[in-house]
Amino acid sequence: MAKSVVHSQCGGYTLSVPNVQSLATSLDKSTQIPERYVRPEANADPIARTNEIELPVIDLAKLIDPEFSKEEAAKLHRTCQEWSFFQLVNHGVTEELIEGLKANTVEFFNKPLEEKMVYKQDNDGTLQGYGQAFVLSEEQKLDWSDMFYVTTRPVALRNMKFWPTSPSTFRDNMDRYSLELTKLASCLWQYIATNLGVAPEVFEQLFKDHPQGLRFNYYPPCPEADKVIGISPHSDATGFSLLLQINDVQGLQIRKDGEWIAVSALPNALIVNLGDITEVLSNGIYKSIEHRGMTNTQHPRISLVAFHGPDNSLMLRPLPEVVGDTTTKKIISTGSLVPVFKKTGTNNKSWHFRNCQIYYLVPVFLKNRY
Numbered sequence: 462m463a464k465s466v467v468h469s470q471c472g473g474y475t476l477s478v479p480n481v482q483s484l485a486t487s488l489d490k491s492t493q494i495p496e497r498y499v500r501p502e503a504n505a506d507p508i509a510r511t512n513e514i515e516l517p518v519i520d521l522a523k524l525i526d527p528e529f530s531k532e533e534a535a536k537l538h539r540t541c542q543e544w545s546f547f548q549l550v551n552h553g554v555t556e557e558l559i560e561g562l563k564a565n566t567v568e569f570f571n572k573p574l575e576e577k578m579v580y581k582q583d584n585d586g587t588l589q590g591y592g593q594a595f596v597l598s599e600e601q602k603l604d605w606s607d608m609f610y611v612t613t614r615p616v617a618l619r620n621m622k623f624w625p626t627s628p629s630t631f632r633d634n635m636d637r638y639s640l641e642l643t644k645l646a647s648c649l650w651q652y653i654a655t656n657l658g659v660a661p662e663v664f665e666q667l668f669k670d671h672p673q674g675l676r677f678n679y680y681p682p683c684p685e686a687d688k689v690i691g692i693s694p695h696s697d698a699t700g701f702s703l704l705l706q707i708n709d710v711q712g713l714q715i716r717k718d719g720e721w722i723a724v725s726a727l728p729n730a731l732i733v734n735l736g737d738i739t740e741v742l743s744n745g746i747y748k749s750i751e752h753r754g755m756t757n758t759q760h761p762r763i764s765l766v767a768f769h770g771p772d773n774s775l776m777l778r779p780l781p782e783v784v785g786d787t788t789t790k791k792i793i794s795t796g797s798l799v800p801v802f803k804k805t806g807t808n809n810k811s812w813h814f815r816n817c818q819i820y821y822l823v824p825v826f827l828k829n830r831y
Contacts, residue, residue: 475584476596481607482761483574485681494683497603500690503755506721513711513725516732517544521645522551524652538656541735545750546715548730549649549703554641559729562638563707565631566763569609570679572627580609580623587612588674589623605689605756606680613639613767614673635675639767642703643671646769649701649733657743659782667742668700672770680712680754680762691754691762699736699770706732707763716751723755738771744779 479495488494517540523529524537540547569577582590591609612618613635625631646668654664680691691712704713706726713732714721726732740749756762771777 475582475588475592475594476599478593478596478603480574481593481603481605482570482679482681485605485683488684490684492684494685494688497601498605498689500602500688503690504687506716507719508714508721508723513723515548515727516724517547518727518730519547519549519733520551521549521553521648525648534652534656537652541653541656541747544717545735545748546724546752547733548727549645549733550727550730552645552731554638554645554731556729558634558637558641559705561630562634562705562765565628565634566677566707566765568628569625569631569677570607570761570763576627577609580625587620589620591623602693604692605683606678606691606754608679609677610674611635612674614643614671639673639675642767642769643673645703645731646671646673646701653739653747657746657780657783659780663780663782667771667775668769669772672773674768676766676768677707678754678762678764678766680756680764682759682761683756684758686756686758689756691756694751694753696749696751697734697736697768698738699768700738701736701769702734703767703769704732704734705729705765705767707765708761710757710760710762712755712757712762713764714753714755716753721753736768736770738777741777742780742783744783744785746783 484495517536519537519540520529520533523533526533537547577591580591582588582592588594588610589612592607593604594608594610596603611623612620624635647665650664650668651661654661678692683689694716704726709728711723711725713726714723716722724732734752735747735749737749739747754762754764
């Protein structure tokens with residue numbers, strides 16, 4: 462019988478570091494950026510194209526329409542196998558809600574620092590609040606970004622002291638957006654499960670209660686943008702993430718075939734990014750790939766990522782339906798993902814996930830999932 466491990470949502474303690482937005486405001490072209498932000502690897506790896514490309518597009522309206530569903534589901538399966546990232550359009554989240562949340566986010570980040578620091582992180586291990594994530598040593602290289610994170614689901618885990626009261630509609634829009642993405646995630650999991658040959662109710666059980674967190678990212682412009690990284694290369698330790706570009710400034714890059722590819726988002730599309738948990742559950746049929754956020758010299762980039770994970774109490778391993786005909790398969794011990802993640806921060810987290818974990822053998826006749 463295979464050993465299994467309990468999955469837990471990634472939290473993390475973080476050291477206090479300077480606010481990057483304030484730092485960026487104080488710099489001019491004659492001022493060198495602090496050494497801790499200089500990242501020689503920013504341009505060390507090959508970049509496939511100088512121009513941005515559009516990720517594959519999946520149309521949810523077609524996916525749920527019986528006339529087009531089979532074709533669109535096949536396209537979804539190919540895209541998950543070949544890209545691990547895709548854009549979702551006609552997703553059902555209203556333009557009114559998206560535009561309201563965008564305006565709230567911009568207004569929040571434009572507030573004076575002392576007003577934002579009312580919501581600063583407690584360092585309680587949950588990452589909730591305003592600050593930075595996974596700064597674990599005084600020597601660690603730093604990302605050129607600030608973030609604001611809240612746990613949104615289950616509702617019982619919300620800590621409302623981190624939910625801004627200004628702008629006045631921010632709380633309500635976050636709550637509405639959280640609910641809409643919960644429904645959307647449930648819908649997507651059904652098609653992902655079916656494409657993997659797994660009964661949709663299996664994924665429904667896996668992702669019941671829909672653990673969810675929202676991370677708002679602010680990447681200030683940098684006079685030496687080619688020397689810094691907005692968010693270090695990583696893959697997401699979750700089921701999948703849904704990214705909304707808040708303004709029209711791009712900066713997302715994904716690593717594909719050993720090269721970094723700059724990608725652009727369609728207006729109000731949601732970028733879906735398959736996470737490490739999906740890679741494990743699918744036994745590697747779907748991969749979780751590295752991505753990073755880059756900055757520019759002129760304009761801030763603002764984004765919002767919603768993380769969707771499995772029920773925290775479940776024990777994770779590849780589902781029997783996807784193990785195939787081989788007698789054994791390797792899986793990654795997700796129980797050691799959290800300490801590795803905390804030890805290394807986000808940088809190259811996916812490398813550690815794939816190479817530094819404990820492996821177990823999974824018999825093909827395994828019937829008891831959890």
